[in-house]
Amino acid sequence: xxxxxxxxxxxxxxxxxxxxxxxxxxxxxxxxxxxxxxxxxxxxxxxxxxxxxxxxxxxxxxxxxxxxxxxxxxxxxxxxxxxxxxxxxxxxxxxxxxxxxxxxxxxxxxxxxxxxxxxxxxxxxxxxxxxxxxxxxxxxxxxxxxxxxxxxxxxxxxxxxxxxxxxxxxxxxxxxxxxxxxxxxxxxxxxxxxxxxxxxxxxxxxxxxxxxxxxxxxxxxxxxxxxxxxxxxxxxxxxxxxxxxxxxxxxxxxxxxxxxxxxxxxxxxxxxxxxxxxxxxxxxxxxxxxxxxxxxxxxxxxxxxxxxxxxxxxxxxxxxxxxxxxxxxxxxxxxxxxxxxxxxxxxxxxxxxxxxxxxxxxxxxxxxxxxxxxxxxxxxxxxxxxxxxxxxxxxxxxxxxxxxxxxxxxxxxxxxxxxxxxxxxxxxxxxxxxxxxxxxxxxxxxxxxxxxxxxxxxxxxxxxxxxxxxxxxxxxxxxxxxxxxxxxxxxxxxxxxxxxxxxxxxxxxxxxxxxxxxxxxxxxxxxxxxxxxxxxxxxxxxxxxxxxxxxxxxxxxxxxxxxxxxxxxxxxxxxxxxxxxxxxxxxxxxxxxxxxxxxxxxxxxxxxxxxxxxxxxxxxxxxxxxxxxxxxxxxxxxxxxxxxxxx
Amino acid sequence: xxxxxxxxxxxxxxxxxxxxxxxxxxxxxxxxxxxxxxxxxxxxxxxxxxxxxxxxxxxxxxxxxxxxxxxxxxxxxxxxxxxxxxxxxxxxxxxxxxx
Numbered sequence: 001x002x003x004x005x006x007x008x009x010x011x012x013x014x015x016x017x018x019x020x021x022x023x024x025x026x027x028x029x030x031x032x033x034x035x036x037x038x039x040x041x042x043x044x045x046x047x048x049x050x051x052x053x054x055x056x057x058x059x060x061x062x063x064x065x066x067x068x069x070x071x072x073x074x075x076x077x078x079x080x081x082x083x084x085x086x087x088x089x090x091x092x093x094x095x096x097x098x099x100x101x102x103x104x105x106x107x108x109x110x111x112x113x114x115x116x117x118x119x120x121x122x123x124x125x126x127x128x129x130x131x132x133x134x135x136x137x138x139x140x141x142x143x144x145x146x147x148x149x150x151x152x153x154x155x156x157x158x159x160x161x162x163x164x165x166x167x168x169x170x171x172x173x174x175x176x177x178x179x180x181x182x183x184x185x186x187x188x189x190x191x192x193x194x195x196x197x198x199x200x201x202x203x204x205x206x207x208x209x210x211x212x213x214x215x216x217x218x219x220x221x222x223x224x225x226x227x228x229x230x231x232x233x234x235x236x237x238x239x240x241x242x243x244x245x246x247x248x249x250x251x252x253x254x255x256x257x258x259x260x261x262x263x264x265x266x267x268x269x270x271x272x273x274x275x276x277x278x279x280x281x282x283x284x285x286x287x288x289x290x291x292x293x294x295x296x297x298x299x300x301x302x303x304x305x306x307x308x309x310x311x312x313x314x315x316x317x318x319x320x321x322x323x324x325x326x327x328x329x330x331x332x333x334x335x336x337x338x339x340x341x342x343x344x345x346x347x348x349x350x351x352x353x354x355x356x357x358x359x360x361x362x363x364x365x366x367x368x369x370x371x372x373x374x375x376x377x378x379x380x381x382x383x384x385x386x387x388x389x390x391x392x393x394x395x396x397x398x399x400x401x402x403x404x405x406x407x408x409x410x411x412x413x414x415x416x417x418x419x420x421x422x423x424x425x426x427x428x429x430x431x432x433x434x435x436x437x438x439x440x441x442x443x444x445x446x447x448x449x450x451x452x453x454x455x456x457x458x459x460x461x462x463x464x465x466x467x468x469x470x471x472x473x474x475x476x477x478x479x480x481x482x483x484x485x486x487x488x489x490x491x492x493x494x495x496x497x498x499x500x501x502x503x504x505x506x507x508x509x510x511x512x513x514x515x516x517x518x519x520x521x522x523x524x525x526x527x528x529x530x531x532x533x534x535x536x537x538x539x540x541x542x543x544x545x546x547x548x549x550x551x552x553x554x555x556x557x558x559x560x561x562x563x564x565x566x567x568x569x570x571x572x573x574x575x576x577x578x579x580x581x582x583x584x585x586x587x588x589x590x591x592x593x594x595x596x597x598x599x600x601x602x603x604x605x606x607x608x609x610x611x612x613x614x615x616x617x618x619x620x621x622x623x624x625x626x627x628x629x630x631x632x633x634x635x636x637x638x639x640x641x642x643x644x645x646x647x
Numbered sequence: 648x649x650x651x652x653x654x655x656x657x658x659x660x661x662x663x664x665x666x667x668x669x670x671x672x673x674x675x676x677x678x679x680x681x682x683x684x685x686x687x688x689x690x691x692x693x694x695x696x697x698x699x700x701x702x703x704x705x706x707x708x709x710x711x712x713x714x715x716x717x718x719x720x721x722x723x724x725x726x727x728x729x730x731x732x733x734x735x736x737x738x739x740x741x742x743x744x745x746x
Contacts, residue, residue, distance in 0.1 A: 616746040617746055619744075619745050619746045620742070620745055620746075621742030621743065621744055621745025621746075622738075622739055622742055623738045623739075623741070623742075624668070624669055624670075624672075624738060624739070627668050627669055628669055631665060631669070
C-alpha cells in the first residue's frame with residue numbers, strides 16, 4: 001500500500017451563501033423545539049412543520065452543494081462562536097462544509113425528507129404523531145451537526161444527540177416492554193462505544209492540545225505510531241457502537257421495535273452509517289496506522305459474515321433487513337479500512353445503501369401497514385397481487401442490494417470486493433473471499449425474503465381478508481427511493497464522479513485510480529465471480545422457497561441453524577458475561593450498603609440512644625439525692641483545690 | 648478568746664446544716680438547715696475578718712444576709728404553692744420532674 005500524501009488541511013473561511021450554513025442545523029432544531037414546547041396545541045399541524053423544516057434544509061443543502069462546486073478550495077469552515085474558553089483550552093463551535101459533509105447533508109436531508117413525508121401517512125392514526133415528528137427533527141438536527149462539525153468535539157455533540165434521538169424513537173411506543181427494553185439496550189451498548197470515542201478525543205487533546213480537524217490532521221506526523229494506533233482503535237470502538245458492528249452489533253436488530261420509518265431513517269440509512277463517516281473523516285489518522293486499518297477491515301469482514309448468517313435464519317421481516325444493514329455496514333467498514341481508493345467506494349456504498357435500504361424498510365412498513373402490523377414472513381405470501389407498488393419498489397431495492405447490474409448496489413459493492421482482493425498479502429485473499437461469500441449469502445436471504453413475502457400462495461393468518469396497498473403519501477416516498485436505488489449507483493460511479501468529488505477529503509489517497517493499481521485478479525473476473533455467487537444464491541433460494549414454507553418455525557436440524565436463530569449467541573454472551581455479573585455486583589453493593597454502611601450509621605445512633613436511656617435513670621426526681629450529688633461535687637472541688645495548693 | 652473556736656463552731660453548724668438538708672424530708676426543716684449553712688459561712692467570714700483585722704469579711708457577711716433574706720422570700724413562696732397543690736411539705740413528694 002502506498003503511503004498517503006500529507007493532506008492539505010487548509011480550510012478557507014466561509015463567505016457568501018455558505019456563511020449561512022448553520023441554517024441547515026438550526027431549522028430542524030427549531031422544528032423540534034417548537035413541536036416539543038407547544039405540546040398538544042401543535043397536534044393538528046405538527047407533522048407539516050416537521051416535514052417543512054427538513055424539506056427547506058434539503059433545498060438549502062442543494063444550494064450550498066452547487067455553491068461549493070464553484071469554489072477552488074472546496075473545504076469551507078465557518079466559525080460560529082467560542083464554546084468553551086478555560087485557560088489554554090479553547091474550543092470554537094464551528095462548521096466544516098467540504099465535499100464529504102456535503103454529500104452527507106444531501107443524504108440526510110433528502111432521505112430524511114422522504115421518510116418524513118412517508119411518516120405522515122404511516123403515523124396517521126397514532127396519537128403521538130406530533131411527538132414523533134419532534135423527535136425526527138431532533139434526529140436530523142443532531143445528525144447534521146455530527147457531519148458538519150469542524151472538530152471532534154462538534155462531532156461528539158452530534159454523536160450523542162443522534163444517540164438520544166435514537167433512544168427516544170426506539171422507545172416511541174414506550175408502553176410496550178420490548179420497545180422500552182430495546183431502547184435501553186441500544187443506549188447502553190452505544191455508551192460502551194462512546195467511551196472509546198471520548199477517550200480517543202482525550203488522547204488527541206492531550207497529545208496535540210486541540211481537537212479541531214485542522215489541527216489534528218496536520219499534526220498526525222507529530223504523534224508517535226503507538227498513539228495514532230491507540231486513537232484509531234478507540235475511534236473504531238466508538239464507530240462499532242454507533243454502527244452496530246461486531247462486537248457491539250446486538251442492539252441494532254432489537255432497535256426494530258421502533259416505528260418502521262425510524263428503522264428506515266435512523267437504523268438503516270443515516271445514523272448507523274455515522275461510524276463509517278467517522279472513520280472516513282479521520283482518514284489521515286487511519287492512513288498513518290496499518291494496525292488500525294487491519295483491525296477496521298477485520299471488524300468489517302467479521303460483521304458482514306455475521307449479519308448474512310443470522311439474516312438467513314430470521315423470520316421477522318424487519319429483523320432480516322436489520323441484519324442485512326449490519327452486514328452492508330460491514331462492507332463499508334471493510335472498504336474504509338482498506339484505505340486508498342476504497343474510501344470513496346465505501347462512501348459510495350453508504351450512499352446507495354441509504355437509498356435502497358430506506359426503500360426496503362419503507363416497503364416493509366407498507367407490507368405491515370396492509371397486514372395488520374404482522375412481521376412474520378412465514379405468514380405472508382402472494383402479496384405482489386395486492387400491493388403492486390410496494391412489490392415493485394421493494395423488488396427494485398432487492399435487486400439493488402444483491403448487486404444486480406445496472407442497479408446501484410452493483411456499482412458500489414463490486415468495487416469494494418475488488419479493492420478487498422487487491423489488498424497485499426494473504427489478508428487480501430481472506431477479505432476478498434469473505435466479501436464474495438457475503439455477496440452470495442446476501443442474495444440468498446434477500447431472495448428468501450422476497451419470494452416468501454410477495455410470491456407463492458398466501459399463508460396468511462385467518463384474521464386477514466383483504467390486504468391493501470398503502471396511501472399515496474407512503475408510496476410516493478417509496479417510488480422516489482426506488483428511482484434512487486436504480487440510478488444513484490451508476491450516476492455516482494460514472495467516470496469516478498464521486499471519487500473525484502471526494503478527492504479534497506481523502507487527499508492523495510484516491511489519486512491512484514483503479515486502473516493504475518496492479519490487480520491480483522482482473523476487475524472483470526471479480527465482477528463475473530460476484531455475479532456467479534449472487535446468481536447461485538438467488539437460484540438456491542428460489543428452488544427452496546418456490547413452494548412457500550411451513551407457517552411455523554421448524555425445529556433446527558443443524559448446529560449452525562440453531563446458532564443463527566439465537567443471533568450466534570451474541571445476546572447469550574452479553575447476558576452471561578456482562579449482564580449477570582453486573583446484576584451480582586449490584587446486589588452485592590446493595591447488600592454492603594444496607595448492612596455495612598447503613599449498619600454503621602444506624603448502629604451509632606442506636607448506641608447513643610441506648611446509652612442515653614440508661615443515663616436518664618440518674619434523674620430520679622428526689623431533691624435530696626441531687627443535694628447529695630452537689631455536696632459530693634463541692635467536696636471534689638475542695639479536694640482538688642487542696643491538692644493543687646498543698647501538693 | 649482564741650478565734651479558732653469560732654471556726655470550729657462554724658464548721659459544726661455547717662455540718663449540722665448539710666446533714667439536715669440530706670436527711671430531713673420536711674421542706675421547712677430543709678430550708679432552715681440551708682439557713683444554718685449560710686450563717687455558718689457568715690460566722691467564718693466574720694471570724695477571718697477579725698483575725699486579719701480588715702472589714703472585707705464583715706461587709707461580705709452583710710451581703711450574704713441580704714441575699715439570704717431574698718432567697719427566703721422566694722423559697723417560702725414556692726413552698727406555699729407546693730403545699731397548696733399537694734397538701735404536703737415533704738420534698739420527696741415533689742418529684743414530678745424526673746426521667
